[in-house]
Amino acid sequence: MQTPGYYRVEGPYLRLQGQQCRRCNAKQFPPNPTCRSCGATEFDSCNLSGVGVVASFSEINAPPAGFSYPFLAALVTLAEGMTIAAQLTDIEPEDVKIGLAVEMTTRRIAETGSEGCLIYGYKFRPRLTD
Amino acid sequence: MRDVFIVGLGLTKVGEHWGLGLRELGAEAILAAIRDAGERRADALFVGNMLSGVLSGQENLATMLADATGLLPIEAVKIEAACGSGGAAVRAATISVAAGAAETAIALGIEKMTDVSPDVVTAALATASDHEYEAGFGLSFVGMAALIMQRYMHETGRTHDEFAPFIVQAHRNAMTSEHAMFHLAVSPEQFARSPLVASPMGLLDVAPVCDGAAAVLVCSRDALRPHHKPIRIAGSAIATDTISLGARKRMTFLQASETSAAKAFHQARLAPGDIDVAEPHDAFTIMTALTLEASGFAKPGTVLDMAKAGAFASDGDLPICTFGGLKARGHPVGASGTYQIVEACRQLRGDAGKNQIAGAKRAFAQSIGGHGAVAVSHILEA
Amino acid sequence: MKPDRPVGIWGYGAYIPRFRIQSRQIAEVWRPKGAAAPPVPQKSVLSYDEDAITMAIEATRTAVRRSKVKVASIGGMWVGTESKPYAVKPTATLVAAALGLPAQILSADIEFACKAGSLSMQMAIAGVGSGMIESAVAVGVDAAQARPSDILEYTAACGAAAFVLGPAAGAMAVIDETVSYSTNTPDFFRRDGAAYPQHGGRFTEEPGYFHHTLTASRMFLEKTGSTAADYQYAVFHQPIPKLVERAAKALGFSREQIEQGFCAKSMGNAYAGSSGLGLAAVLDIAKPGDRIFCCCYGSGAGSDVFGFTVTDQIHDRRDQHTVARYLANGDNLPGYGHYLRLTGAIRM
Numbered sequence: 109m110q111t112p113g114y115y116r117v118e119g120p121y122l123r124l125q126g127q128q129c130r131r132c133n134a135k136q137f138p139p140n141p142t143c144r145s146c147g148a149t150e151f152d153s154c155n156l157s158g159v160g161v162v163a164s165f166s167e168i169n170a171p172p173a174g175f176s177y178p179f180l181a182a183l184v185t186l187a188e189g190m191t192i193a194a195q196l197t198d199i200e201p202e203d204v205k206i207g208l209a210v211e212m213t214t215r216r217i218a219e220t221g222s223e224g225c226l227i228y229g230y231k232f233r234p235r236l237t238d
Numbered sequence: 239m240r241d242v243f244i245v246g247l248g249l250t251k252v253g254e255h256w257g258l259g260l261r262e263l264g265a266e267a268i269l270a271a272i273r274d275a276g277e278r279r280a281d282a283l284f285v286g287n288m289l290s291g292v293l294s295g296q297e298n299l300a301t302m303l304a305d306a307t308g309l310l311p312i313e314a315v316k317i318e319a320a321c322g323s324g325g326a327a328v329r330a331a332t333i334s335v336a337a338g339a340a341e342t343a344i345a346l347g348i349e350k351m352t353d354v355s356p357d358v359v360t361a362a363l364a365t366a367s368d369h370e371y372e373a374g375f376g377l378s379f380v381g382m383a384a385l386i387m388q389r390y391m392h393e394t395g396r397t398h399d400e401f402a403p404f405i406v407q408a409h410r411n412a413m414t415s416e417h418a419m420f421h422l423a424v425s426p427e428q429f430a431r432s433p434l435v436a437s438p439m440g441l442l443d444v445a446p447v448c449d450g451a452a453a454v455l456v457c458s459r460d461a462l463r464p465h466h467k468p469i470r471i472a473g474s475a476i477a478t479d480t481i482s483l484g485a486r487k488r489m490t491f492l493q494a495s496e497t498s499a500a501k502a503f504h505q506a507r508l509a510p511g512d513i514d515v516a517e518p519h520d521a522f523t524i525m526t527a528l529t530l531e532a533s534g535f536a537k538p539g540t541v542l543d544m545a546k547a548g549a550f551a552s553d554g555d556l557p558i559c560t561f562g563g564l565k566a567r568g569h570p571v572g573a574s575g576t577y578q579i580v581e582a583c584r585q586l587r588g589d590a591g592k593n594q595i596a597g598a599k600r601a602f603a604q605s606i607g608g609h610g611a612v613a614v615s616h617i618l619e620a
Numbered sequence: 621m622k623p624d625r626p627v628g629i630w631g632y633g634a635y636i637p638r639f640r641i642q643s644r645q646i647a648e649v650w651r652p653k654g655a656a657a658p659p660v661p662q663k664s665v666l667s668y669d670e671d672a673i674t675m676a677i678e679a680t681r682t683a684v685r686r687s688k689v690k691v692a693s694i695g696g697m698w699v700g701t702e703s704k705p706y707a708v709k710p711t712a713t714l715v716a717a718a719l720g721l722p723a724q725i726l727s728a729d730i731e732f733a734c735k736a737g738s739l740s741m742q743m744a745i746a747g748v749g750s751g752m753i754e755s756a757v758a759v760g761v762d763a764a765q766a767r768p769s770d771i772l773e774y775t776a777a778c779g780a781a782a783f784v785l786g787p788a789a790g791a792m793a794v795i796d797e798t799v800s801y802s803t804n805t806p807d808f809f810r811r812d813g814a815a816y817p818q819h820g821g822r823f824t825e826e827p828g829y830f831h832h833t834l835t836a837s838r839m840f841l842e843k844t845g846s847t848a849a850d851y852q853y854a855v856f857h858q859p860i861p862k863l864v865e866r867a868a869k870a871l872g873f874s875r876e877q878i879e880q881g882f883c884a885k886s887m888g889n890a891y892a893g894s895s896g897l898g899l900a901a902v903l904d905i906a907k908p909g910d911r912i913f914c915c916c917y918g919s920g921a922g923s924d925v926f927g928f929t930v931t932d933q934i935h936d937r938r939d940q941h942t943v944a945r946y947l948a949n950g951d952n953l954p955g956y957g958h959y960l961r962l963t964g965a966i967r968m
Contacts, residue, residue, distance in 0.1 A: 109374055117370050122718040138371045144485065155720065164392070164489065166384035167437040168376070172361035175376035176968075177668050181436070183385050183484055191484035193372045193382070197669055198638060201437070206392050214677045214718055215669040216705075217375060226705055228673060228714065229375065236941070 109218070111225040121229035124158055124212055126188070127151035135188045158212030160186040160232065167201045174218050184210060184232050198233035209235040239336035243468035244618070246275025246344075246455030247580045252419040252568030254352045255449040260294055264303040264348045267451035271344060272307075275455040276465050281340035283314040286327030286347040287572035288607075290316075292362045293354055303346065313340070319476070320366035321521060323347060324452070324575025325605025325614030331456050332474045341461045347576030348451040359447050363571070366608040368482040380444055380522075382483055382609050384436035387524035390490045391438065394539055398438045401523035402426040403545040405442055405565060408520060411552065412562025414592035419448050419568035443523045445569035452576040454583070469583045472600075473502030473617035481611050492610035495532035499604065502615040503534070510534040513617075514598040515585050516556055517578035519606035520563040529604055530558070533615070557595045560585060575605025575614060586620035621742075621798045623749020628791020629928065630755065631687020631784040631937055634900040635678035636887060636946035639665040641959045643774050649956045650769045659860040663777035663888025665953060666763050668962055672703045672780075673711050675893075676761040677718045679782035684719060686937050687784035689755050691720055694784075696747040696756030697727040700736025700892045702810070703763045704729060715759065726753060733808060734857055735918025736760060736892040737781065742800060742924055744785040755786035762891035767816040768965055775860055777888030779946075781896025792934040793903065793912070795926060797844050801836035802922030809920065819919075825863065828921050833857070833867045836923035837915045841871075844927060848872035851927075852910040855898035857917040858884030873913070880905060881914075886947045892918075901943035908932040 119125030126137035131148035137156055142149055165182040180196035182204075196204060197215055210232040217229040248270025250263055258266075264285070272278070285300040296302065300314035319326035324347025331345035351359055360380070364373035367382055377385075391397065405424050412418035424442060432440030462468055477497035480486050487493065503509060516535065520526040527541045535556060536544050544550065550558045561567050561581045564574050582601035584590045590598075598620070605614045643658035651658075666675075676699050684691065699712045712727040726747060730736045737760015744756035759782040766776035788794045807828030810817035820828070833856065841847060848854070854873040856864045861884060868878045881898030883890075890897055895916035902912055912928040953959050960966050 109369075113370070117374075118717055120371075122714075123720050125720075138368075138482075144480075164385040164389040166381050166388055166439075167434070168378060168381045168384075169433075170356065170360060170378070170380065170435050171376055172364055172373070172378045173355075173357040174361060179376065181375075181377045181381040181385060183389070183489065191489070193368075193375060193377050193385075193482065193484055195375055195377075195669075197667065206389070213674075215667075215674050216671055217669070226673075227374075228677075228718070231375075231669065 109227055110220065114225055114227055122214060124156040124230060126154050126156050128154045137190050137192060157187050159235065160184040160210055162204060162206055162208040162210060163191055164206060165196065165204045180204060182232065195231045196233065197231040211235045240338060241459050242332045242335045242456050242471045243459065243462060244454050244456050244471065244579070244583050245462070245466040245468050246271040246277065247583055248274055249417055249452035249577060249580050250450050251417045252448050252450035252570060258449065260290055260296055260299065260348060260350050261302065261306045263350065263449060263451040264346060265306045267348070267453040268303065268307045268344060268346055271453035271455045276463065277342065277455060279309060280312065280342040280344045280455060282331065282334050282343040283309060283312050284327040284330040284343065284345045285314065285316045286323035286345065286576060287316055287349060288318060288320055288323050289349060289351065289362050289572065292365065294350055319612045319614065320607030321571040322575055322605040322607030322612050322614045323572035324577065325603070325616065326476065326575065328454060328576060328579050328616060329474050329476055329614055332471050335456055335458050342455060342457040344453055344455050345576060346451060346453040347573035349570035349572040350449050351447045351570060352449050356447065372482055380439065381436045383522040383524055384439045385483065386489060386609060387438055390524060393490055396542055399426065399430045400542045400546065401443065401527065402429040403550070404520060404523050404526045405429050407551050408559040408563040408565040411560055411593060412566035415561040415567055418562040418566055419446060420562065420566045439522065445521045445564040448568040448570050450568060450570035450573045450577065452573055452580045454576060454579050467587045469586050470619045471616060472506035472508065472619040473615065475501035475505065476612060476614045477501065478612045479610055481608060483609055490528065491538065492528045492532040492613065494610050494613035495529050495604060495606065498613040498615040499533035502617045506617040506619070508600065508617060513556065513600050513602045515560055515582065515595045515601045516558045517563065517582055517603040518558055519604055520559055520565050521569055525606065528610070529606065533604060552595060560590065560593050560595060578603040578605060579616060582618050586618055621800065623745055625749050625751055626788035626794060627745045627749045627785055628788040628794040629783050630689050630786045630791050631683045632900050632903055633679040633682025633686065633782045633941065634780065634897055634943045634946060635675050636664050636779040637666050637670055637675070638949055638951050639667060639962065640950040640952050641665050642952060645956050646773055658774040659862070660775055660885060660888050663775060664779055665959055665962055666778050671705050672701045672761045672763050673705055673714055675763070675778065675780035676711060676715050676759045676782065679761065679780035680715055680719060680757055680759055682941050683757065683782040683784050686939060689784050689786060692722055693754045694721050694757060695725055695753030696744055697721060697725055698730055698740035698743045699759045699761065700730040700732070700740040701761045702731060702733055702736060702892060703765060732922065733919040734891045734894060735916045735922060735924055737896045738916035738924035741783060742798060745795060745798065748785050748787065755784060758783045758785060760892040760896035762893050764889065764891045765816050768960070772819060775889040777890050779887065779890035779893040779897050781893050781900045790933060791931060792937040793928040793930045796929055797840065797927045799836050799840040799843065799925040800922065801832060801839065805921035807919050807921055824919065828919060829859065829863050829917050830867065832921050832923040833915055833917050834870055836925045837871050840925040840927065850911060851877065851913040853880055853902045853906065853912045854878050855881035855895055855902060855912065855914040857895045857915070858882065858898065859889050861885055883943060883947065897943055903934070904938060904942040904944065906930045906934060908934060
């Protein structure tokens with residue numbers, strides 16, 4: 109991802125900034141020009157809680173160029189209802205299961221070369237309980 | 239709109255063509271299709287391809303190939319629908335003839351994937367998903383398929399090894415398919431033991447990285463000639479779904495497959511039970527299962543039972559992947575959709591040699607881009 | 621030093637990554653038999669997707685959440701570190717963006733070796749105490765680099781501590797007095813472009829750590845008319861345990877007073893995060909009325925000294941995210957090779 113492209117997604121990437129539809133109130137993430145629920149095009153900004161559960165997961169042994177560690181890919185269903193793709197972190201593959209409670213943490217996602225922009229964004233880790 | 243007929247077929251062998259680039263592969267398939275049709279030229283050229291820019295630094299691909307094949311100043315454009323590009327090119331050619339904008343048109347599917355290292359191909363294939371919110375996090379194309387498979391297994395209680403019949407059958411069919419990439423049998427045990435690339439999927443769940451080109455020449459009824467062996471395009475439809483997997487209404491149901499298949503069946507005035515041979519988009523074993531379910535060939539949740547009972551074998555109710563499918567014939571991504579059409583036509587012409595399904599009159603082919611984000615369905619009739 | 625308007629800590633947060641490497645695992649590779657025992661039993665190690673920026677964000681999120689301060693009122697953001705991922709480009713603005721802080725903000729990165737974090741707190745005190753801004757965040761964080769086989773390898777660790785500062789009224793701990801003392805002493809430094817720092821061995825002790833720690837601490841005690849006995853807790857910068865123990869003893873602090881804030885014994889030296897983590901550990905258990913003495917040393921060299929008095933607001937500003945919990949949730953790495961891989965020491 110090039111620097112301006114990363115700059116454009118900073119709100120969603122760093123703090124799960126989503127949208128709330130002004131017409132039907134549905135919350136949406138990632139942001140989209142149109143509301144997936146009702147088609148409207150006007151939104152207010154909202155930051156999501158970052159709390160969710162694992163809906164599916166896979167241990168990726170052959171990462172794409174730009175990603176060097178085998179890692180855990182997942183689909184996470186957030187408390188607000190939507191499901192998003194993200195990496196899991198701070199957990200061993202054998203401890204992951206569908207339904208695991210997770211929370212958002214900000215981690216280094218990638219870098220555009222050793223002298224390029226660093227990409228920080230959301231991953232999910234096991235929720236710290238009492 | 240007018241009826242459209244396929245009258246010319248051409249393809250290259252699928253494999254790692256170290257000595258052939260886009261120009262050579264494309265020309266081989268295009269010229270073979272023109273020759274097969276007994277024609278000299280066509281009115282339009284539609285080139286289905288996903289990655290020529292990213293992997294070969296070459297866009298303006300259709301122009302380049304028109305130039306390479308002596309077809310200038312033919313109307314020519316590149317058509318892109320991720321791994322469904324080959325099917326989408328056939329659709330574009332169909333529309334141009336059906337609408338009367340052309341009397342004859344060529345649809346080429348072509349892909350050159352082997353010039354770069356595997357991690358670069360992996361990153362390139364991920365351009366079929368949502369760049370900012372899927373690929374941007376390193377979620378590879380293979381990884382996304384694995385997420386669907388994991389979820390399907392969780393929802394249905396099925397195990398990974400139950401997907402074996404698709405692979406075993408595809409490889410068996412490829413043994414006698416001259417243009418297939420692989421000519422080796424795979425046993426259920428080998429499938430179960432294959433090293434994990436993205437859990438729960440192993441190496442043998444995934445179609446290979448390879449090069450290839452396939453082309454069809456289509457024409458109107460007015461342009462038919464006595465020496466042609468015409469196959470009518472009875473149904474041709476494209477449907478789309480959300481680009482990102484998370485936004486799907488249901489992660490394990492391919493809505494685009496269902497919609498495009500239903501549209502094609504409606505145009506053809508046929509039902510799934512009328513189909514003699516099918517070429518589904520078997521890029522991953524889970525996709526084989528889900529496209530067969532969504533297209534109406536199996537009730538949701540039953541496809542693995544049908545596979546186990548031999549329903550999709552060459553002597554079964556609905557033979558699939560008759561020349562090896564994406565898995566064993568190979569999956570040069572933007573070309574696969576056109577390979578499917580060429581192979582289906584061979585079946586319906588009676589030209590399938592050792593792979594012939596006796597009496598095949600109607601074929602179904604579905605080419606998919608992304609993880610069911612776009613589905614291109616064709617129904618062909620002899 | 622005392623600002624015109626009294627300032628206090630409104631919230632605090634700590635973060636220590638989960639991986640650990642045992643000193644004996646390092647010693648197995650480098651140390652000749654018969655050598656002296658390593659200074660600490662283990663240290664914290666970053667995960668492959670963490671760095672000073674991600675740790676700063678973690679600690680700051682906890683601090684802001686527990687402070688009950690409105691994000692819109694935060695007018696200052698200082699991050700002190702010597703392991704910035706960008707040599708040029710502020711960490712502070714990235715942390716501010718992660719928290720959604722207002723754009724009208726005084727933000728900067730601070731460098732003064734291990735006292736960059738405490739200096740960030742001095743900046744925040746000055747900003748709030750002068751009335752220029754309503755509240756501010758001060759972070760000390762490091763992902764310390766040490767040359768493999770160097771003695772520092774046993775202790776160069778990682779962690780972050782963040783503090784939200786605001787007016788003393790309503791704070792959980794009031795800042796009574798501070799002293800900052802600096803000289804130009806090159807006891808430990810890293811040249812631009814160099815991967816690892818140079819240190820002066822024993823030169824770092826007397827002319828470095830002890831001179832500045834003891835001088836600044838004595839200045840502070842004299843200025844405030846207090847002695848070690850007046851404080852319930854004392855926190856020092858913690859390069860290795862024996863330096864802390866000697867400094868504490870020289871100033872009259874007992875073992876019991878320094879124990880709670882003595883995180884280095886369990887995790888090594890988090891550099892600009894070290895004394896901040898010690899302070900956070902103390903705040904995790906301190907009671908209203910407790911007085912805390914904190915002296916942070918940084919090479920190059922200097923010391924910042926603070927005196928805090930805890931208020932009854934502290935009960936509302938804590939939860940289960942304690943330093944003790946982070947220290948207890950350690951995952952030991954299988955071997956030295958894993959450690960080299962995570963710290964980026966292997967050339968690829």
